Amino acid sequence: MTLVVLITGCTEGGIGNGxxxxxxxxxxxxxxxxxxxxxxxxxxxxxxxALDVTDQQSINSTVQRVIDEVGHIDILVNNAGAPGVGPLLDIDLDAARQCVEVNVFGLLAMSRAVAKHMVKRGSGKIANVGSIVGYSPTPWAGIYAMSKAAVHSLTDTLRMELAPFGVQALVIAPGSITSNFGKNSTNMVSVPEDSLYLSVVKFIYARANMSQGPNSTPTNVFATYVVNKLLKRFPPRYITYGNNSFTFLLFYYLPFFIREFVLSRRLGVNQLKSIANK
Structure with missing residues (x-):
C-alpha cells in the first residue's frame, strides 16, 4: 500500500520542500x-x-480533503515554523507570540486533527520538527529556542499518550540546514536605539543567520537522512542531524557553566558591560 504523507511548511528552498x-x-x-x-x-x-496552521478551519478542511481523497494519513510531518530572534528584552511581543503560535500551538492543532484518524486505523507517525536549540538555547534566539524546547516536551508527552493506540510520535531536530530560515530570521530582527544590546548588534544579526554558514548541511542530504529514519517500522524517538547537532547535544549534557561560557563568547555576550551606578 502506498504511504500517504502530509507535510506542513513546504515553501521552496526549505526543509519541508526537501x-x-x-x-x-x-x-x-x-x-x-x-x-x-x-x-x-x-x-x-x-x-x-494551501494551509495555515494557525487557522483551525484551514486545518480541518485540509485534513478532511486528504482523508476524503485517499482515506488515511500514514505520516504527518509538522514542519511549519516561524522565527523568533532578538534579545528577550527587546523582541516585539507580537512577533514572539506569533512564533509560539505557529511553532507550538499550530503543531499541536495539526497533531490533534490528524491523530484521531490515525487512532481509528491503529497506526501512524507524527513527526514534529524541533531544533538543536531545543536541547540548548542561545543568546539572541530565546523565543525560538523556547518554542522548540516546547515542541520536544510536547512530543515526548504525545508519544506516551498515543502509544496505546499504535500511533508513534517523534522529534526531528535539525542542526544547521541550508534553507530560507536565516533570511526570515534576519528580516525580523529589530534592535531599538535605547537597547541595552546596541553595542553587540552585529552578533544579534549574526545569530539570526548562524544556521546558513558555508558548512550548513544541504537540504537534500538532510532530507535523505530523515526520510530513511521515518520509513523504518520503528523510527528513533529523536532524529537529530545536521551541522552543529553534535555540539548542541553535547551542550545538553555538559554543566551549565561550560555551555554559557562558550556561547557567551561566541555570541558577544561577554563584551557587554554593566551600566549599574554609572
Whole structure:
C-alpha cells in the first residue's frame, strides 16, 4: 500500500520542500502544504494545498480533503515554523507570540486533527520538527529556542499518550540546514536605539543567520537522512542531524557553566558591560 504523507511548511528552498521531494522519490503519496500554494514553487509529484496552521478551519478542511481523497494519513510531518530572534528584552511581543503560535500551538492543532484518524486505523507517525536549540538555547534566539524546547516536551508527552493506540510520535531536530530560515530570521530582527544590546548588534544579526554558514548541511542530504529514519517500522524517538547537532547535544549534557561560557563568547555576550551606578 502506498504511504500517504502530509507535510506542513513546504515553501521552496526549505526543509519541508526537501522532505517532499525525498518522499516522492520513495514512491509515497505526498500532500505538500504552505500558507500560499505559489510559495512552494515548482515542487513536482505532490498534491499542493494551501494551509495555515494557525487557522483551525484551514486545518480541518485540509485534513478532511486528504482523508476524503485517499482515506488515511500514514505520516504527518509538522514542519511549519516561524522565527523568533532578538534579545528577550527587546523582541516585539507580537512577533514572539506569533512564533509560539505557529511553532507550538499550530503543531499541536495539526497533531490533534490528524491523530484521531490515525487512532481509528491503529497506526501512524507524527513527526514534529524541533531544533538543536531545543536541547540548548542561545543568546539572541530565546523565543525560538523556547518554542522548540516546547515542541520536544510536547512530543515526548504525545508519544506516551498515543502509544496505546499504535500511533508513534517523534522529534526531528535539525542542526544547521541550508534553507530560507536565516533570511526570515534576519528580516525580523529589530534592535531599538535605547537597547541595552546596541553595542553587540552585529552578533544579534549574526545569530539570526548562524544556521546558513558555508558548512550548513544541504537540504537534500538532510532530507535523505530523515526520510530513511521515518520509513523504518520503528523510527528513533529523536532524529537529530545536521551541522552543529553534535555540539548542541553535547551542550545538553555538559554543566551549565561550560555551555554559557562558550556561547557567551561566541555570541558577544561577554563584551557587554554593566551600566549599574554609572
Amino acid at each position: 522532505l517532499c521531494q525525498e518522499f516522492v522519490k520513495r514512491g509515497c503519496k505526498v500532500y505538500a502544504t504552505a500558507r500560499r500554494v505559489e510559495s512552494m514553487g515548482a515542487l513536482q509529484g505532490c498534491e499542493k494545498l
